[in-house]
Amino acid sequence: MDYDKFFEEELKTLKDEGLYRTFRSIDRVQNMFPKALETVDGNDREVEIWCSNDYLNMSQNPEVLDSCINVINKLGTGSGGTRNISGTSSYHVKLEQTLAELHNKEAALVFPSAYTANQATIATLCRNIEGIEIFSDRLNHASLIEGIRNSKAQYHIFEHNDMDHLSSLLEATDIDAPKLIICESIYSMEGIRSPLKEIVRLAKQYNAITYLDEVHSVGLYGNEGRGIAEELGLSDQIDIINGTLSKSFGQLGGYVAANANIIDYIRSFASGFIFTSSINPSIAAASIKSIELSKESETLRLRIRRNSKFIREGLKSIQVPFIDNDSHIVPILVKGPLECKQISKLLLDKFGIYIQPVFYPTVPKGDERLRVTITPKHSKKDIESFVNSIDEAWNILGFDRVEEQIIHNQI
Ligand SMILES: Cc1ncc(COP(=O)(O)O)c(C=O)c1O
Structure with missing residues (x-):
């Protein structure tokens, strides 16, 4: 068996399907969150994190x-x-x-x-x-x-x-x-x-x-x-x-x-x-x-609820498709792994917004998304500028808008 050929071919297939994962290295510097630093060509630049699971920022x-x-x-x-x-x-x-x-x-x-x-x-x-x-x-x-x-x-x-x-x-x-x-x-x-x-x-x-x-x-x-x-x-x-x-x-x-x-x-x-x-x-x-x-962090939990409401209202106003739940997770639907990667890259490179594309096998094929997680540290201004950036990125890439959201009432 040619082992190396096997691995090479498997990876090529993954890349051809648009399912190959790359990581951007981001340093979540203490006291800056949700801002963080990305080193590009030896220089640090500030980015903003929109997909962290450090929900209460307890890590810092x-x-x-x-x-x-x-x-x-x-x-x-x-x-x-x-x-x-x-x-x-x-x-x-x-x-x-x-x-x-x-x-x-x-x-x-x-x-x-x-x-x-x-x-x-x-x-x-x-x-x-x-x-x-x-x-x-x-x-x-x-x-x-x-x-x-x-x-x-x-x-x-x-x-x-x-x-x-x-x-x-x-x-x-x-x-x-x-x-x-x-x-x-x-x-x-x-x-x-x-x-x-x-x-x-x-x-x-x-x-x-x-x-x-x-x-x-x-x-x-x-x-x-x-x-x-x-x-x-x-x-x-x-x-x-x-x-x-x-x-x-x-x-x-x-x-x-x-x-x-x-x-x-x-x-x-x-x-x-x-x-x-x-x-x-x-x-x-x-x-x-x-x-x-x-x-003891009831205030932080309330802030998360308030922030996730703001972001949902913002996304509704720009008619971008998302799953309309009432939790701290706001999935923006971007069908297709390549499209999902494209918008994620654009958001980071042009607007300094860091949000990972989510595709198969994390979600079923066809259900690709940007999974936004809201934290108490995101300010109203951060949320407004996030929504504006999504709006602009949607225009640049010519993605479809929706009139109605998929609503999921909580049980
Ligand atoms: C639903 C669910 N269960 C379990 C895990 C695993 O958690 P951990 O990161 O502690 O391994 C995850 C990770 O994201 C998850 O989403």
Whole structure:
């Protein structure tokens, strides 16, 4: 086999399809956000970030930085090993207690990322519960899908948020078979919620357990940012909640929270937990501080809501197509990977607006978009100038306008 030829040809096909990814390196300098620096030809230029998941800007919060630096000064940087082999510090233990409390669960388990938390937890549960059948929303995140595939269990995909479809799939399954329903609380690429109450109702009716990915809602929704399960009063009815430390909390790592037996089981059997080094103690300490501050950050959450309303009004006024939800994620629809890359490049090069193009496999082919994320740090002036830049870019590229938006009422 000519290995090099194989890789070259695969990459060429990807490029021909317009699906090759390139990264622009942007330094999010502290105190500047949402402004940041891009180095072009050896010179720094200021750009503005419109696609960060550092939703509350906790990654640059001075109190969070202090917590992190204090622990680095005390314990050093790396954790020293897997959780079992010298990699459990008092900060890991405290972080897990903090997360369990956040989600009103008995216990929590921290992983190096929410991706590995999803993949390892689902694969471990479903590989070991004999005869389990999985029911997964069509738009579930890649990490959930990987967990399902790795488990080798039988699975059913229900159409996105389609409760009739989920119900009919459950109905057609052996009543005695164990079942797991998997969904997200806010879908990351759409900013739309799942019908969680109905999912919990169906789970009860068909004796299924439930797995909820709250990665894009924790820190932002619910009382003290405890997530959507909490907001809907469903925390005790969702069996396993997954979340991340890397978005609203601005650090790195992910977790699952559940009852003590489930967490102990995952801790004891999940290869993706056992055989990987734990997060740095300084990151655990920064996460604890960040969660504490996020709980008190109602003003920031209100600002996000206000800003996302401004941006939606602006986009409506210039008749650009977007998914009209009421979350902090505003997806502007630009069909075609090449067109999406084109507008993203134009926005950065001409207007200094940094927003990544999103295309397959992150979203299905034909659903390409610019995924705008609003933070409390964007000012009204920033939003106005963003909308004006989109308007101008739309004109330059001759993209179609729309009279009506796709409206998604929240459930
Ligand atoms: C819905 C969802 N789940 C899980 C993850 C993985 O999170 P992490 O970055 O902590 O691995 C992501 C990442 O963006 C996500 O969008």
